[in-house]
Amino acid sequence: MLQSQPLWEILFRHIPTAVLVVDQKRTILESNPPFAKLIATESDVIKGKTLDQVVLLLQPNSKTLTTPWSTIPTPDWVADQKIKLDSGEIVPIAYQILAIPNDDLEPVLIMIRDARREQELMELRSEFVSIVSHQLRTPASAVKWYLETLIDNRRGNPVNEWQVDKLHQAYQSNERMISLINDLLNVSRLDSGKFELHAKSVDLTKMVEEVKNELVHFASAHNVEIISQLPVDLPPVSADADKVREVVLNLLTNAIKYNRPGHHEVMVTTTMKNHMVEVAVQDQGIGIPKKGQEHMFEKFYRADNAVESQTEGSGLGLYIAREIIRLHGGDIWLTSEEGVGTTVYFNLPLYGN
DSSP states (O other): OOOTTTHHHHHHHHHHEEEEEOOOTTTTEEEHHHHHHHHHHOOOHTTTTTTTHHHHHHHHSSSOOTTTTSOOOOOOOOEEEEEEETTTTTEEEOOOEEEEEEOOOOOOEEEEEEEEHHHHHHHHHHHHHHHHHHHHHHHHHHHHHHHHHHHHTTTTOOOEEEEEEEEHHHHHHHHHHHHHHHHHHHHHHHTTOOOOOOOEEEEHHHHHHHHHHHHEEEETTOOOOOEEEEOOOOEEEEHHHHHHHHHHHHHHHHHHTTTTOOOOEEEEEEETTTTEEEEEEEBBBBOOOHHTTTTTSSSTTOOHHHHHOOOOOOOOSHHHHHHHHHTTTEEEEEETTTTTEEEEEEEEEEETO
């Protein structure tokens, strides 16, 4: 294969990235010197071994043999694995798996590179966002207090209707800024692994009802009614009540904001499925274009029609919701049809499981 292409062999031997060529039976056909150096052995020793045998030398927890130790191609570099170096140090890596065409063996090329620099940059970015957000939150909170004082006229200083209207506008703008600051802080904590959960027994039906009642005025302002189907006999879930409440609040707020004119209902339900309690929030809104649905839980992503509708949003809410639910051992997903509406689901494990 590579021996018949001298140029390829030269490149293969001298490329600084660690590379393996593996067939569909997971047998290693070739490896280059950087990979041999990675596991502190010789290329000739690696050749003919299986991926599983090599993984035992690399994987911090050899009981779980996952990607990049597969033969399924990845379109992009993926950075979600760690390996154990000969020194004993455990480091993050990025990998990519490429199919090699026109070969009876159907081999794949597995490329692995050190991702410590990317991790350092991510940690620096998270730290910067955290510092800036903390610095912004203090003055924003002070502005909120002063605006509330002026609106309530506690000091006895009369303000006319026009001034009250402008004060309300300033207050709402400040609230949006505080919400964005809190989202950025949450993202920073999630990315740095400092997002703490304090799980306990939680009545999810009761929580959803409380959030629904909290949003009555917001829904009314958008000419929307929240309809609920919340059975009272569901068993409790294991959850951090404050964090899950944030998820429910985000999903219901989105459903209200994106409802189409003339469609006035948002439905929220809780049900028991497969030893999990499932919550569904259904709207009759603008929906999500098909090409954007797989990206909706990514950071800062907003569907094209959401941007065009000029509905405000940071693109962080669903990302935060996904990470919170996953940390609880649950899952979150959606179904949507553009121009018809969207349903977002999430589930949580039962308390005691």
